[in-house]
Amino acid sequence: MGGEIPRPIFYFSKLKSKPLAEYKKPTSEQEYLENFAQKKPLMNPTEAYYESSRCLFCYDAPCMNACPTGIDIPLFIKQINTGNVEGAAKTIFDSNWLGNACGKVCPTGVLCEGACVYNHQDVPPLQIGRLQNFATEEVIRKGSKLYEPGPANGRKVAIIGAGPAGIACACELRIMGYQVDIFEAKEKPSGLTVYGVAPYKITNEEVLDEMEYLQNMMGYDVHYNSPITTKKQLKSLERKYDAIFLGVGLGPTAALSLTGEKKDGVVGAVEFIEELRMEKHKVEVPKNVVVIGGGNTAMDAASESARMGAENVYLCYRRSKEDMGAYGFEYDLAVKSGVKGVFNVQPLAIMSRGKITGVKFIRTESKGGKLHYIEGSEYVIPCDMVIKATGQAKMGPFLSKIDGLELDNKNRIKVNLENYQTTHPQYFAGGDAVNGGAEVVNGAYEGKMAAKGIENWLNNR
């Protein structure tokens, strides 16, 4: 008796995207929103009722174990089913301060929904992400005050970066009575949630409504357009605050060192997506686009180019399809949007005649795990724009201004995973800057844990 359960078969809710390559260039915000129709639209009450009825209320529930923040999923689903939607939202926020954003942007198919026991009998798993949004959206819309900041404890914490990690840390600290000041380089909160995540996963309004809801309820201060860049600024924070949390995420797209890389028409994926999220239909995407990379960001950038009306989008990766770092479902989504995958090609140079005309590639093959160029196989894919999705630079130069702050060999901030304290004891850190680039949910978890770490450290100092 006993034995291992077979690997879950991942199931994904029917994508509401249009069939292959049918996207016209959007000329208005309305058309833009249609091209980026929400993958996980809000459930109506009837849908939520029937869907929540299916939950088995598993013991030691695998869905819950698969959630990086450990949300009590069976509990909140049952609360929805019994009409206690506010209680459900509280269950969610109790574990995850970005409960609404996570419901929409988490790769649920490889997290909670992928772990749902129903997968083992080929029954569609519970649509946990959408149920989660059903609950959190209601309290955000109504502005229900589910929490109150704790009585002031006289301590102050500075947070650098208003991304998921920083915001989660701030909320948790406010519960414990800390005064919290967040310093954010940009003009909006939530970091890559609003500036980076694909628009068909979540709208700007949805992201910012949750941010506003949290700030109104928890009462932390955010100083926008206030990058911390100098050693002097850091020293001043160290004097004024009991602790500092680093939620700085990752940097801009890393350079490729290709000839022609600096030309107009060559953009970094993160920068392209940020412009898209802010300018929407006003962003000009030409007819032919080459995206270089094989991670989730490359998939997003390629999908997004297609949805912006590009006719030919080539997703070029130097290894094989199977070697890509991206989730399979993200690649499938890109292909469905009309993207063509080109594998085993290494970019050599960006060709231009005044403006760029194409990318020269050489074909590759893997031999014994090593990548080889196939001699004489060079060829050019013509294009008007190149998107580099080859990873984000780390924040090394900025972080080196903090005395005694150690980074690991991948330039990630070293922390003690018990309390997210860095090697400079006054500094704590979490999110992409620590994990090297994961998901919003990881940032939310690590920010929260760091807040607890700060409390413990200050109490025991």
Next chain:
Amino acid sequence: MPDLSINFAGIKSPNPFWLASAPPTNSGYQVMKAFDAGWGGAVWKTLGIPVINVSSRYGAINYRDTRIAGFNNIELITDRPLADNLKEIEEVKKYFPDHAVIASLMVETREQWIQIIKDVENAGADGIELNFGCPHGMCERGMGSAVGQEPSVLKTIVEWVMDAANIPVITKLTPNISDITDPGLAAVQGGTDAISLINTIKSIVGIDLDSYAPYPVVDGKGTNGGYCGPAVKPIAMHMLRELAQHQKIKDTPISGIGGIENWRDVVEFILLGASSVQVCTAAMHYGFGIVREMETGLIKFMNDKGYDTIYDFVGKALPNVTEWKHLNLKHKVVAEINADKCIGCQLCYIACDDGAHQAIRITEGTRVPEIIDENCVGCNLCSLVCPVEECITMDKRDDGKQHVTWAERTDAGTIPTTFNDDLAGGKGHFVPSVKDALKHRKS
């Protein structure tokens, strides 16, 4: 093709599927439509001196995504004039001479009974059903369940009716009584041709959390209603069995009612002694079309079992419904989990640990629970909570050679008789130490 027709105490019907006296039989239009859809008979909405109804009238128990697992009403008998009903009965009988139209009646005085029986006979009704069941409103006026709960009154009225009637008479019983055989026997002694049961069960189906009034709320107030639908089926089947096994009642045909919705329900009622079945809630929920599912299912069942008529299996389960003291104490089953089917929900584990006998174990590193054979008492709980079809089965472990019942042990003087008797069935059976409970605490 088996023959589904019945002759129920002299009432002929092309099949055993009848509509119970209720809103679906409120008018000739509905009864005709039902016959056209395949129903063999209809018990007309109870006739008498027409009432005035309130609005709203119904409430329901919804179990998770299941609507109307139980149904509750505070409606009374017909609110339409008798003449209109009689005219429609006549018309229906013209179109469907071979279908059964049974007039349900409820009046007060002997004169009224005599008059209304004559009227429905003249209209062409095939039979009469006496409504001694309505548990709300009518009983406050000394009719309905007020009669059904008083065996001697019931017997007297049945006698009046038998005296006046020339067509078969069915007495419909209320379940709102502690022993159903009391009114059952009274009906038989009064001379009834047949019995039907159950009518609805007195109930409060829910309370509105804003107005603090029971459902259905009528301008801030409510009253008890009559409960029916799938939730009442087990109660109805038990009462049916009690009548069908009773020495003095068992030869009287019984029409089974209560929570019937599909062919399985129909077969179960027949196996417990019913030779016609009546349906109300299911027709109110899904319309008359559900009879097609009942009919095809019943035919398939009869084909599979080789039955030619309904009477081949009426009451066939009755010999196996016995008293607890005659059950074999040596029979032993143990739960078995099919690991290939298990989806790892661990509901069986927590159900057994918290609600049964701590006979399921979870080993680190796997989600498939394991039965601890020695601890399993074979209670079934795990197999009932398991969401996967046939994943937990109850495996027979005794060799089938031994047979000892409580009755036999009582005769042999080997039953426990003192509080700490060595013969206690659970003596020495594994229970964890009290303190083990705290091992489950989450830090």
